[in-house]
Amino acid sequence: MSRPFSVLNIFILILLASTPPGSPQAPTPPGAPAQLKVGIVVFLSGAAAAPFGVPARNATELLIEQLNAGSAPKPYDRPGIGGVPIRAVYVDEAGGAERQVAELRRLVLEEKVDFVIGYISSADCLAIAPVAEELKVLTFLFDCGTNRIFEDRTYRYVFRTSAHQVIDSIGLARYLLKIRPNVRTVAGLNQNYAWGQDSWNTFRDALLKLKPDVKVVSEQFPKLFAGEFSTEISALLAARPEFIHSSFWGGDLEGFTIQMTPRGLHRRSLIAFTPGETMLPRLGRDVPPGIIVGARGPHGPFAPNTPLNQWFVRAYRDRYGIRPVYASYHMAQALLGVKAAFEKALAANEGKWPTVDQVIAALEYLEFETPSGTIRMAIGKGHQAVEPTAYGITGPYDPQQKEVRLTNVMTFPAECVNPPDGVKSEDWIRQGFPGARCP
Amino acid sequence: MKPRAVLIGVLSFVGLGAVGFVLPRWTVFLFSLALARGLAALSVALLMRAGLVSFGQSLFFATGAYTAAFMVRLLGVREAGLLLVGAVIVSMTVAALTGLWIARYREIFFAMLSLAFTMILYGWLLKAYWITGGTDGLRIPPPTVLGTAWSVDTLRSVLYEATLVCTAVALVLIHLFLDSPLGYALRAVRDNEVRLEYLGSSVWQVVYWAYVLAAGLAGLGGVLTALNVGHVDPQLAYWTTAGEFVFITLLGGTESVLAPLIGAVVFEFLRTYALKYAPYTWQMALGGMMLLLILFMPRGLWTLRYLRFRKAVS
Numbered sequence: 165m166s167r168p169f170s171v172l173n174i175f176i177l178i179l180l181a182s183t184p185p186g187s188p189q190a191p192t193p194p195g196a197p198a199q200l201k202v203g204i205v206v207f208l209s210g211a212a213a214a215p216f217g218v219p220a221r222n223a224t225e226l227l228i229e230q231l232n233a234g235s236a237p238k239p240y241d242r243p244g245i246g247g248v249p250i251r252a253v254y255v256d257e258a259g260g261a262e263r264q265v266a267e268l269r270r271l272v273l274e275e276k277v278d279f280v281i282g283y284i285s286s287a288d289c290l291a292i293a294p295v296a297e298e299l300k301v302l303t304f305l306f307d308c309g310t311n312r313i314f315e316d317r318t319y320r321y322v323f324r325t326s327a328h329q330v331i332d333s334i335g336l337a338r339y340l341l342k343i344r345p346n347v348r349t350v351a352g353l354n355q356n357y358a359w360g361q362d363s364w365n366t367f368r369d370a371l372l373k374l375k376p377d378v379k380v381v382s383e384q385f386p387k388l389f390a391g392e393f394s395t396e397i398s399a400l401l402a403a404r405p406e407f408i409h410s411s412f413w414g415g416d417l418e419g420f421t422i423q424m425t426p427r428g429l430h431r432r433s434l435i436a437f438t439p440g441e442t443m444l445p446r447l448g449r450d451v452p453p454g455i456i457v458g459a460r461g462p463h464g465p466f467a468p469n470t471p472l473n474q475w476f477v478r479a480y481r482d483r484y485g486i487r488p489v490y491a492s493y494h495m496a497q498a499l500l501g502v503k504a505a506f507e508k509a510l511a512a513n514e515g516k517w518p519t520v521d522q523v524i525a526a527l528e529y530l531e532f533e534t535p536s537g538t539i540r541m542a543i544g545k546g547h548q549a550v551e552p553t554a555y556g557i558t559g560p561y562d563p564q565q566k567e568v569r570l571t572n573v574m575t576f577p578a579e580c581v582n583p584p585d586g587v588k589s590e591d592w593i594r595q596g597f598p599g600a601r602c603p
Numbered sequence: 604m605k606p607r608a609v610l611i612g613v614l615s616f617v618g619l620g621a622v623g624f625v626l627p628r629w630t631v632f633l634f635s636l637a638l639a640r641g642l643a644a645l646s647v648a649l650l651m652r653a654g655l656v657s658f659g660q661s662l663f664f665a666t667g668a669y670t671a672a673f674m675v676r677l678l679g680v681r682e683a684g685l686l687l688v689g690a691v692i693v694s695m696t697v698a699a700l701t702g703l704w705i706a707r708y709r710e711i712f713f714a715m716l717s718l719a720f721t722m723i724l725y726g727w728l729l730k731a732y733w734i735t736g737g738t739d740g741l742r743i744p745p746p747t748v749l750g751t752a753w754s755v756d757t758l759r760s761v762l763y764e765a766t767l768v769c770t771a772v773a774l775v776l777i778h779l780f781l782d783s784p785l786g787y788a789l790r791a792v793r794d795n796e797v798r799l800e801y802l803g804s805s806v807w808q809v810v811y812w813a814y815v816l817a818a819g820l821a822g823l824g825g826v827l828t829a830l831n832v833g834h835v836d837p838q839l840a841y842w843t844t845a846g847e848f849v850f851i852t853l854l855g856g857t858e859s860v861l862a863p864l865i866g867a868v869v870f871e872f873l874r875t876y877a878l879k880y881a882p883y884t885w886q887m888a889l890g891g892m893m894l895l896l897i898l899f900m901p902r903g904l905w906t907l908r909y910l911r912f913r914k915a916v917s
Contacts, residue, residue, distance in 0.1 A: 208882055208883055209883070209885075209886060254882050255878065255879075255882060256878060256882050256883070256885060258886075259874075259878075260836065260838040261740060261832070261834050261836050261838065262636065262828060262832045262834075262838070262839075263874075263878075265632075265832050265833070265834065266629070266632060266633055266636060266871075266875065267875075267878065269628065269629040269632050270629045270633075270875060270879070272629070273627050273628055273629040274627065274629055286738075286739050287738050287739050287740050287834075287836045287838075290739050290740065290742065290834065291740065291742075291832065291833070291834035291836070294742065294833055294834075295833065298755050310739055312739065356729055356730065357729060357737055357738035358732060358736070358737040358738040358739040359738075361732050361737055387729075388738075
């Protein structure tokens with residue numbers, strides 16, 4: 165009589181011992197790994213580290229810590245990803261495309277990462293995407309701008325959770341025509357490499373399509389990281405364009421802004437910097453009034469006032485003493501997109517840990533909440549996100565926020581600035597934006 | 604060739620060949636890159652024999668890589684063998700032209716002029732972006748090797764073995780070249796140009812042909828890199844790439860044709876592990892290595908050979 169009872173007793177004892185009270189271990193789904201290892205590839209050295217790489221790395225550290233602790237707000241309050249903790253392995257993106265192809269192979273085959281998030285440089289994105297496909301590893305491009313990736317080829321394992329550069333150029337053309345409908349002369353000032361060339365060409369083509377009588381009076385292409393721009397400033401002062409388009413970023417953006425302010429270029433011409441938002445917290449009161457800045461989507465000062473965004477900004481500011489810039493938002497989109505996809509696949513698989521194919525199925529055409537609002541994986545056969553974009557004009561300095569306030573802020577919905585699924589950006593602009601829905 | 608040199612060569616060839624089957628695939632990929640870079644470093648070492656330091660071998664490295672990319676895009680060539688031959692011919696043709704100027708110069712002037720030529724190519728690759736893809740570069744789809752379209756999994760190993768065979772052939776050729784009268788004349792250029800002229804040789808011709816040959820080697824390295832990576836970008840032509848070749852050459856040493864290759868393998872793994880264990884300070888780690896090397900092993904890793912020899916005698 166006493167035998168079965170004692171066996172039961174021991175069994176209960178073991179059960180109690182294995183789940184100590186007071187530490188409610190979140191139950192992990194059946195078949196789940198002990199942890200999810202993610203390769204994070206961002207610039208940790210070089211010119212793109214300070215404006216993009218480090219803010220993205222900071223966002224990664226913050227989010228992984230908060231997600232693992234389960235302290236993120238809804239719908240991301242479940243610890244880790246589906247209860248499984250995330251662990252990051254960081255790799256410096258410096259060293260060129262060849263180096264990054266080798267590093268991706270090492271991450272997948274030696275470190276055995278479950279998925280990879282990264283790549284700021286478009287050249288790296290273009291080089292590693294076919295390799296990720298070959299290695300069959302889920303790869304999330306989080307920041308690079310080129311629209312060639314999903315317009316030239318289709319991928320199964322590669323996704324991009326932020327919009328491509330076309331939204332900045334088309335959005336700016338539309339914004340310009342809203343605030344200066346009678347603009348006649350424009351000029352371009354862009355770094356002489358793919359990002360600068362693509363940004364300018366897309367902007368010029370879009371603007372000429374929307375307003376064919378605009379004249380391009382000057383196209384400046386200083387070399388990347390030139391640092392010193394007195395000749396370009398003189399050329400632009402002499403050409404007297406009503407409007408100047410620039411896709412400058414990082415040190416070139418800040419250097420040019422500081423150098424052109426005393427010479428009054430911004431008082432003679434309306435200047436727009438498509439990724440200008442990154443310099444606002446860094447330059448503070450040195451940002452001159454009356455210039456147009458964008459943030460490559462609804463990020464930073466353009467982000468919606470949702471509880472998720474408020475939480476993200478507060479947590480980031482508490483930890484790093486500065487607000488997140490668009491690269492941080494892009495990283496949040498990637499990490500939260502991955503989490504949303506895995507958890508959707510988990511639910512679809514009746515609570516059992518999903519296979520990679522099930523995660524891919526969940527990811528395609530996924531909609532998920534981020535600090536930048538709802539992101540939709542709407543184009544590139546469900547592998548490329550679309551985002552709205554926004555622009556504003558710098559105004560007076562706000563000592564409380566430690567940066568200038570933005571005025572005339574306008575947001576253009578995703579359907580207004582992104583080509584529909586399956587249409588190449590170039591063709592879409594040439595055909596006059598068929599299907600665009602703008603306010 | 605001395606029998607011992609043949610033995611060492613054959614053993615390392617077989618050993619490296621086995622690497623392709625034994626080691627994990629990411630390591631094999633690093634070996635492929637290292638061998639290709641080793642060829643470019645060997646071209647630097649070849650010119651160093653004549654006392655010439657080239658900071659512009661990336662010109663031919665990139666020429667080889669981009670030739671392959673354009674042959675695929677414009678001519679539709681998919682066969683790796685044809686791409687290799689085409690890239691080497693184009694690289695040597697470029698060298699045959701730039702060599703007309705550059706072979707007249709020595710020392711810092713040679714170094715600077717070679718650097719200038721590679722930066723011209725770099726600038727052109729950036730500016731003619733509607734042809735070259737600018738900084739985004741061009742994709743090279745998986746090639747066929749020996750007329751066969753290999754599956755994705757085997758292609759890596761096949762490409763590695765092909766890289767190894769190319770490297771071995773190039774090494775033997777360069778070894779024979781260095782043993783030939785022209786090879787000896789190369790050393791004489793470094794020692795005393797006037798005497799060489801009095802002996803009846805043309806110094807200009809010796810330097811010119813060595814330069815063209817070195818370009819073929821660097822071009823071969825470039826096309827092998829391009830085929831392995833599957834993507835070419837202008838970074839291949841940038842002077843820091845040429846600087847890396849000089850780094851590798853100094854790391855390995857210039858006494859044997861094998862030394863730059865060893866330098867390349869060590870460099871590739873040093874850099875990978877520096878990136879892995881010091882993601883924030885890997886450049887400093889590499890720089891520190893270089894400093895230690897110059898201080899304690901000024902003639903490169905190849906000097907380790909003598910270390911062992913001395914021990915055996917004593």
